[in-house]
Amino acid sequence: MLTTDLEQVLIWRAERDRIAAAEPAEKATLLAGRAQAIRRRVVQMIMAAGQGHVGGDMSVTDILTTLFYETLRIDPADLPENRDRFILSKGHCAAALYATLASCGYFSPKELGTFMAEGSALNGHPNRVKVPGVETNTGPLGHGLPVAVGQAVGAHLAGSPARMFVVAGDGELQEGSNWEALMAAAHYGLENLTLVVDRNRLQQGARTEDTNGLDPLDARLAAFGCEVRSVDGHDHLALAEAYAPPVTGGPVAVIANTIKGKGISFMEDRVEWHHKVPTSEQAEQALLELA
Amino acid sequence: MTAVDVAAPVHDNRKAFAEELMALAAADPRIVAVCNDSVGSSNLVEFRERFPDRLINVGIAEQNMVGVGAGLASMGFVPFVCAAAPFLTGRSLEQIKADVAYSQHPVILCGMSPGMAYGELGPTHHSVEDLSWLRALPGLDIVLPADRAQTREAVRMLAAEPRPTFMRVGRHKVPDLPEPSTLERGRFQQVRDGADVTIIAAGTMVSRALQAAEVLAAEGVTSRVLNASWLAPFDDDAVRAAAAQTRAIVTAEEANVSGGLGAAVASLVATLPAGQRVPVEILGLHDFAPTGSTNVLLTRAGLDAEHLAEAAKAAIARA
Structure with a gap:
């Protein structure tokens, strides 16, 4: 098990406080700066490892940054039972999660250099037994939401104010277990559960709508009892607003409309960058564009 | 004395299971039951009456059921996830692997009516593959209580020290074993x-x-x-x-x-x-x-x- 990096936690706390106190325009700038730093780190990790899922990492980064720097009631150095919980159900985007968790101080950012290296705690998919900040192991798709439903039911039983956030890929919603979980979430009135869909419209091999179409996704999620909020998944302020508790009392589904490969011109919305590894020249250009 | 009287009274272990679970739940608010519409077949009717909030019936949805169990465990509860053994193990095998065994969430998976307890209902309702499937998962205990006393002891032990576990809860009636019928982790x-x-x-x-x-x-x-x-x-x-x-x-x-x-x-x-x-x-x-x-x-x-x-x-x- 990796250990908390207290020095980094202090840096994260200061940054989070600064973001919390900032006016909207400055807040957006600060969050965008954090997100670009995480994207750069992810590209470096994937170059060092020689593998990874760069496209989805880029699309999910703003979703994660807003959660960990603005929304979640968490602190890596203080883990009370009533803290908020986060699950990255699209576990193949572990690099983006690890870079985010390390920036918060859940473990030392130095560990990121071991991503997918032999014996590293930082496996290609997150493992809670080894990585602080990971609440449950993901990788096979359709696992995060049922676990979060259990956590949300547990929070109700315990009278806890904790909120559960799950980020799922859009292609991932083709797994039936998600819809089993949503039925239960609505039935149990889990207003403390928020599903964020990274709607980049691409899955491993093709567009979602050419594979097994999800649209009308908003209507489908609403029909399953969710309060649906469709936003620009790269707009930090819009995401922060969409992460607010529901008005209706049921679960919230945030459709975060994103671009796979976001921020790297030659990767954006290109299906082949699901898990392709850049050449060193491409990586150089990617880092310049992300500066 | 180890002889077994073939005319000895025989018992359904599910009853002993439910009685012990309720007795423990009365004293320990962490104990919850999760099921897949199997309130009757898991003998949880009285549990539901006594602890309505602590019986989470997710309906006929076993993958969600096991995930919900893992989520409850991660919040500090002690979930006994109860369903007919063939559906609990076969339908949600990947949840048992990833959410329970690999994640090491302390969920107690209770395979009701295992083996060929559902005789004439046929192989879809028989759970004879469970031991092969689950023995392949590291970090998952497998418990097979042989009588009422062992069933009660298994529930007590797992409630006191929850860990990722699959236990068979027999429906086919069996006699009580010669006393003392005890149970110890990792021991025959x-x-x-x-x-x-x-x-x-x-x-x-x-x-x-x-x-x-x-x-x-x-x-x-x-x-x-x-x-x-x-x-x-x-x-x-x-x-x-x-x-x-x-x-x-x-x-x-x-x-x-x-x-x-x-x-x-x-x-x-x-x-x-x-x-x-x-x-x-x-x-x-x-x-x-x-x-x-x-x-x-x-x-x-x-x-x-x-x-x-x-x-x-x-x-x-x-x-």
Whole structure:
């Protein structure tokens, strides 16, 4: 098990406080700066490892940054039972999660250099037994939401104010277990559960709508009892607003409309960058564009 | 006294399970039950009446059910996830692997009516693959209580020290084993001793193994009988001792032979030094069962006292 990096936690706390106190325009700038730093780190990790899922990492980064720097009631150095919980159900985007968790101080950012290296705690998919900040192991798709439903039911039983956030890929919603979980979430009135869909419209091999179409996704999620909020998944302020508790009392589904490969011109919305590894020249250009 | 009266009263272990769970839940608010519409078949009707908030019935959705159990465990609850064993294990095998065993969330998976308890309902409703599937998962305990006392003790132990576990909760009625019928993690219980052969039996097979030992005794063959009540972690020591101290081993389980108790015993015996590699006979299921009652199907599969005794003699003859 990796250990908390207290020095980094202090840096994260200061940054989070600064973001919390900032006016909207400055807040957006600060969050965008954090997100670009995480994207750069992810590209470096994937170059060092020689593998990874760069496209989805880029699309999910703003979703994660807003959660960990603005929304979640968490602190890596203080883990009370009533803290908020986060699950990255699209576990193949572990690099983006690890870079985010390390920036918060859940473990030392130095560990990121071991991503997918032999014996590293930082496996290609997150493992809670080894990585602080990971609440449950993901990788096979359709696992995060049922676990979060259990956590949300547990929070109700315990009278806890904790909120559960799950980020799922859009292609991932083709797994039936998600819809089993949503039925239960609505039935149990889990207003403390928020599903964020990274709607980049691409899955491993093709567009979602050419594979097994999800649209009308908003209507489908609403029909399953969710309060649906469709936003620009790269707009930090819009995401922060969409992460607010529901008005209706049921679960919230945030459709975060994103671009796979976001921020790297030659990767954006290109299906082949699901898990392709850049050449060193491409990586150089990617880092310049992300500066 | 280890003789088993064939006319002894027999019991459905689900009742003992539910009674113990309710008694513990009354004192421990962390205990919750999760089920898949199986409130009746899991004997949870009274639990629901007494603790309505703590029975989470997710409906007919086993993948979600196991995930919900993992989520509850991660919030500090002690979830007993109850469903008919074939659907609990088969439908949600990947959830058991990723959310429970690999994630090490302390969920107690309770496979109700395992083996061929649903006789005439057929192989879709039989759970004879569970031991093979789940024994392949590191970090998951497997418990097979053989009578009411062991069922109660399993519930008590797992509530006190929850860990990722699959336990079979038998519906096919079995007699109480000779006292004291105890349970220990990672250990088999010796319920009879003898020198010629060791019969290692699990769950419903333990009382039948004791009957087989009586049959063999009448023919001058003495049997050690082991109750393989905690299948994982596996009791290597008990098998080594059986190989060293008796001439042959017979295993009996209400399960497919491809990867359960017999396979575990055989793979250990195969690693012993040449002089200790005693013959092993493995009794269990080899095929999808035809239509029949549980008793008929067990007899047909050779899982009764007479067949067990014959298998013991065959094993000794190979020694």
